Amino acid sequence: MALVELLLRQARVRPHQAAIFHGTQPHATHVQWAARSAGLARRLTAEGLVPGDRVLLFMTNHPRYLEALWGAWWAGLVVVPVNAKLHPREVEWIIANSGATVGMVTADVAPSALAGLARQIDVASAEADTWFAPVPDPFAVPVVERCPDDVAWLFYTSGTTGRPKGVMLTHRNLMTMGLTYFVDVDSIAPTDVMVYAAPMSHGAGLYAIPHLMAGARHVVPASGGVEPPELFELGWALGPLSTFAAPTIVKRLVDHAEAQGLSPADAARAFKTIVYGGAPMYLADIQRAHRVMGSRFVQIYGQGETPMVGTALSRAQLADAAHPRYVQRMASVGVAQTPVQLRVTDAVGNDLPLGEVGEVVVKGDSVMAGYWRNPEATAAAVRDGWLFTGDVGCLDADGFLTLKDRSKDLIISGGSNIYPREVEEVLLTAPGVAEVAVVGQPDAEWGEVVVAFVVAQPGVALFTPELDAHCLAQMARFKRPKHYRLVDALPKNNYGKVLKTELRAWLALPGA
Numbered sequence: 001m002a003l004v005e006l007l008l009r010q011a012r013v014r015p016h017q018a019a020i021f022h023g024t025q026p027h028a029t030h031v032q033w034a035a036r037s038a039g040l041a042r043r044l045t046a047e048g049l050v051p052g053d054r055v056l057l058f059m060t061n062h063p064r065y066l067e068a069l070w071g072a073w074w075a076g077l078v079v080v081p082v083n084a085k086l087h088p089r090e091v092e093w094i095i096a097n098s099g100a101t102v103g104m105v106t107a108d109v110a111p112s113a114l115a116g117l118a119r120q121i122d123v124a125s126a127e128a129d130t131w132f133a134p135v136p137d138p139f140a141v142p143v144v145e146r147c148p149d150d151v152a153w154l155f156y157t158s159g160t161t162g163r164p165k166g167v168m169l170t171h172r173n174l175m176t177m178g179l180t181y182f183v184d185v186d187s188i189a190p191t192d193v194m195v196y197a198a199p200m201s202h203g204a205g206l207y208a209i210p211h212l213m214a215g216a217r218h219v220v221p222a223s224g225g226v227e228p229p230e231l232f233e234l235g236w237a238l239g240p241l242s243t244f245a246a247p248t249i250v251k252r253l254v255d256h257a258e259a260q261g262l263s264p265a266d267a268a269r270a271f272k273t274i275v276y277g278g279a280p281m282y283l284a285d286i287q288r289a290h291r292v293m294g295s296r297f298v299q300i301y302g303q304g305e306t307p308m309v310g311t312a313l314s315r316a317q318l319a320d321a322a323h324p325r326y327v328q329r330m331a332s333v334g335v336a337q338t339p340v341q342l343r344v345t346d347a348v349g350n351d352l353p354l355g356e357v358g359e360v361v362v363k364g365d366s367v368m369a370g371y372w373r374n375p376e377a378t379a380a381a382v383r384d385g386w387l388f389t390g391d392v393g394c395l396d397a398d399g400f401l402t403l404k405d406r407s408k409d410l411i412i413s414g415g416s417n418i419y420p421r422e423v424e425e426v427l428l429t430a431p432g433v434a435e436v437a438v439v440g441q442p443d444a445e446w447g448e449v450v451v452a453f454v455v456a457q458p459g460v461a462l463f464t465p466e467l468d469a470h471c472l473a474q475m476a477r478f479k480r481p482k483h484y485r486l487v488d489a490l491p492k493n494n495y496g497k498v499l500k501t502e503l504r505a506w507l508a509l510p511g512a
């Protein structure tokens, strides 16, 4: 079934229920949403786009994002979601590689990146009102048939190394992802409210699918981004929110709640469920999040190539403090989500015994159809249907996966493997430490040495001998950092992932 049918279904079942909000302002009911998406589909077709053509969405979060998505799908088109903060060079590459000719944009994105497009429409402009003009009867506008294996969402990987690759996600992939939310992540009632704080070009935007399946409400904050005070206020005004947040966003919400002296009950009125993932969540951070905001967290692990579907650590598992392996479970990413098989293998794909560290591989209906126009990269990533994720971890007897690191972040020092995450977890429990990133630095004697970049909590002065003593007390000597760099902030990409490539490049500079 094509994803556009989800909108038609809600336009029939709950036509006049408010569906999209901009801040606290109602933006569209389900039937108005369908009428505008159908209008856009007609217009895109009239402009000469044919099924399978690509439409670029290069926008900060905006209510029209949702209308544009479903409008493109109504016309049988493929959306290419692009993070609004990408470098113009990357966007130029994505436009050329995807062959997109039409782009929906917001006024704040870099115009220089868009030279390759034939048409660009600022979604907040008067011109856009004609593109999104509602049709009188959306049910009279034929939907372009799509097969489950047709591409719906062409997502370019974050590309911290090399050029971004286009991940082809099909209607089947996204339908699977949407249905899985109900089994492995959370229930959704039509009265629920999904808020898009993280960029809609990534996982947060994909969660529109399960929320539309359930006929829930969708809210785009007026700021278009992550402003903790605004999000709490929105939750208190519209009903507790569900959201997807990278660990850095969770941290900001928790910091705000703590600074304002909010209780877990106050947090419960603002947030129903916070799904976190996309980067490591450290044990110390999730424990603090629980203390401050109560039991409203669910973790997922996935990647663009199997979007939002890999493993899940449920609210119940995160709350099961009586379990003998509770702490290990909190530090894990949970168990395989229902539609996928998950294994940990050696380099050639053989299963490793439980507890041994190897590459995480995943198979199931959420796994991408391949990389766009890149059969070599596809063949390297997907072998016999198994997606080689590039993540390294180990499984326990109950099926819980503990991630160590991306394989490329592994540090080999004096011939021993050191997983940066292990060192990071320890350093984060040192008094006064706010954030940490550990990388390897090339070294003539050891091959690589461990370097820790450390950010102090506001108003705290950190001293490396104390950090070193803290590490020595808790980890093998050879794993502890050889050098510490006390920094004001860590470099992160727009999804909140720490850019370890930048840290390594910085260490390689003369005199660094």
Ligand code: AMP
Pocket: 157, 158, 276, 277, 278, 279, 280, 281, 299, 300, 301, 302, 303, 304, 305, 333, 389, 391, 403, 405, 406
């Ligand atoms: P992306 O394709 O941009 O979504 O990045 C996916 C990568 O983020 C994964 O391959 C992991 O390395 C990392 N990641 C995703 N979820 C988690 C998680 N829950 N814990 C740790 N790392 C994660």
